[in-house]
Amino acid sequence: MTRALPPNLSEATFDRALDELAGAVGRPNVVAGGGDLAAYADPFLPSPENPRAFVASAAVLPASVDEIRAILRIANAYRLPLWTVSTGRNFAYGGAAPRLAGSVVLDLKRMTRILEVNETLAYALVEPGVTYFDLHAYLRERGLRLWVDPPAAGWGSIVGNTLERGFGYTPYGDHAATQCGMEVVLANGDVLRTGMGGLAAGTSWQLYRPGFGPSYDAMFMQSNFGIVTKLGIWLMPQPSAYLLGEIQCREESDLEAIVETLRPLRLDETIRHHAVVEGGIRRAAGVSSRAQWYDGPGAMPESAVDAMLAKLGVGRWNLHYALYGAPELLDARHAIVERAFARIRGARLTAAKYAGDAEPVGGADRNFAGIPSMGAFRMLDWRGGDGAHVDFSPICPFTGRDAMRQYTLAKTRMAEYGFDYYGGFTAGERHLHHIAAVIFNRGDARQTGAAGDLLRVLMSDAHAAGYGEYRTHLAYMDFAAAQYGFNEGALLRLSETIKDAVDPEGILSPGKQGIWPRAWRGWRGYT
Numbered sequence: 331m332t333r334a335l336p337p338n339l340s341e342a343t344f345d346r347a348l349d350e351l352a353g354a355v356g357r358p359n360v361v362a363g364g365g366d367l368a369a370y371a372d373p374f375l376p377s378p379e380n381p382r383a384f385v386a387s388a389a390v391l392p393a394s395v396d397e398i399r400a401i402l403r404i405a406n407a408y409r410l411p412l413w414t415v416s417t418g419r420n421f422a423y424g425g426a427a428p429r430l431a432g433s434v435v436l437d438l439k440r441m442t443r444i445l446e447v448n449e450t451l452a453y454a455l456v457e458p459g460v461t462y463f464d465l466h467a468y469l470r471e472r473g474l475r476l477w478v479d480p481p482a483a484g485w486g487s488i489v490g491n492t493l494e495r496g497f498g499y500t501p502y503g504d505h506a507a508t509q510c511g512m513e514v515v516l517a518n519g520d521v522l523r524t525g526m527g528g529l530a531a532g533t534s535w536q537l538y539r540p541g542f543g544p545s546y547d548a549m550f551m552q553s554n555f556g557i558v559t560k561l562g563i564w565l566m567p568q569p570s571a572y573l574l575g576e577i578q579c580r581e582e583s584d585l586e587a588i589v590e591t592l593r594p595l596r597l598d599e600t601i602r603h604h605a606v607v608e609g610g611i612r613r614a615a616g617v618s619s620r621a622q623w624y625d626g627p628g629a630m631p632e633s634a635v636d637a638m639l640a641k642l643g644v645g646r647w648n649l650h651y652a653l654y655g656a657p658e659l660l661d662a663r664h665a666i667v668e669r670a671f672a673r674i675r676g677a678r679l680t681a682a683k684y685a686g687d688a689e690p691v692g693g694a695d696r697n698f699a700g701i702p703s704m705g706a707f708r709m710l711d712w713r714g715g716d717g718a719h720v721d722f723s724p725i726c727p728f729t730g731r732d733a734m735r736q737y738t739l740a741k742t743r744m745a746e747y748g749f750d751y752y753g754g755f756t757a758g759e760r761h762l763h764h765i766a767a768v769i770f771n772r773g774d775a776r777q778t779g780a781a782g783d784l785l786r787v788l789m790s791d792a793h794a795a796g797y798g799e800y801r802t803h804l805a806y807m808d809f810a811a812a813q814y815g816f817n818e819g820a821l822l823r824l825s826e827t828i829k830d831a832v833d834p835e836g837i838l839s840p841g842k843q844g845i846w847p848r849a850w851r852g853w854r855g856y857t
Contacts, residue, residue: 417485456488478700480701500698552843553845554847572698576648578645733764
């Protein structure tokens with residue numbers, strides 16, 4: 331296979347750039363070929379028209395801000411595009427692969443310091459290579475009465491997940507909202523600290539996000555305006571007790587009643603966290619594989635789904651929720667929850683209480699207790715073979731009507747393309763994250779191609795119905811950005827105006843979230 335090169339650079343010029351990068355970070359920390367570079371390919375790539383569309387030319391792994399600044403000097407001199415990742419585990423959305431083919435991946439996974447944890451004020455300051463597992467272990471080893479808020483897969487970077495506006499499951503589940511203070515290296519090598527970090531000797535960097543004047547933290551989320559090298563995150567004080575509950579409902583149509591019942595409980599903070607309304611197949615995929623229940627072509631027939639759910643003893647919809655606080659508060663809140671959901675015919679309620687320092691029995695809801703896990707990856711066995719998935723991730727208004735509309739839209743299209751509806755809804759305060767995963771066997775060319783086609787169709791359907799994605803795979807970033815078309819794309823024009831001002835050579839993550847710098851704007855839409 332022909333060696334991948336950055337656009338507009340000859341092989342000889344690129345080799346000189348690699349030599350300079352090796353001088354900045356050490357030769358072992360530059361990956362320029364061979365099997366090691368395979369780690370920077372998307373392991374779940376749905377078939378694009380050009381299979382080399384998201385191939386990296388190399389990767390460079392700095393261990394400090396000074397090394398990042400040295401890399402930026404070289405990249406600006408050569409107009410070398412860099413694609414920044416924290417640990418590169420953003421699977422289902424592209425992994426560590428770059429949007430612009432031939433980019434050098436700037437991999438920050440060697441930056442692994444937990445710089446501060448303050449138990450009194452409940453925050454941490456971390457570098458990009460720190461994972462949820464890492465911080466959880468740090469807290470437990472030191473006996474600190476604080477919880478992390480893990481996403482579905484605990485091996486991911488805290489910085490990376492937060493910058494992508496990822497979410498978890500405790501009352502601190504909105505990771506972007508619980509972030510406070512960043513250190514950022516701009517494309518020209520300038521280093522800034524946001525908010526109260528702008529004080530040369532401040533005391534409140536992780537306590538008050540705005541600081542003085544304009545507030546810039548959100549500017550560096552889902553963007554390519556700078557490289558975040560430190561990030562403050564608020565931690566949840568360990569509650570004195572917590573309760574984990576589940577409500578199973580039998581009928582597809584119960585989704586509307588579940589959402590309508592859940593919304594007021596979220597708004598009045600009876601339920602204070604990101605409760606999950608899990609579809610039956612998603613629940614089944616955590617404990618079994620599809621072939622156990624159905625071995626035919628296309629989506630599972632309803633009769634097979636009903637038989638599977640009855641055998642497993644799970645609902646068509648399964649609401650997972652938690653309550654936190656003093657035991658007497660748990661009892662009062664749980665009575666309110668039980669009374670509300672008892673109005674749904676056939677709903678089955680179960681719950682268990684735990685002391686705040688106790689781990690839940692079993693593994694299904696450990697994330698709700700601030701304990702990272704990798705349970706979500708069991709889903710990859712659902713279709714058999716070499717399991718992979720890509721996610722359709724629209725935002726849904728917190729109404730039963732909208733939830734049913736999005737579910738019906740997604741399920742119908744997924745069946746049309748031969749896939750089961752594997753998905754569910756995670757409850758914000760006024761919105762729902764709807765995640766529908768297209769699970770496929772990447773060893774099957776037909777399934778892989780269909781998965782890629784399906785994602786584009788789902789996004790088109792959602793846009794036509796007035797819904798937009800909050801996150802998407804590399805291959806669809808331009809498509810998603812174009813759907814935000816008010817005033818002929820004024821939002822994207824603003825982003826690209828900022829991009830050209832702060833990164834005039836266009837070296838940082840060209841094309842991320844559809845934001846292309848002037849130097850690479852002709853690549854928009856190219857795959």
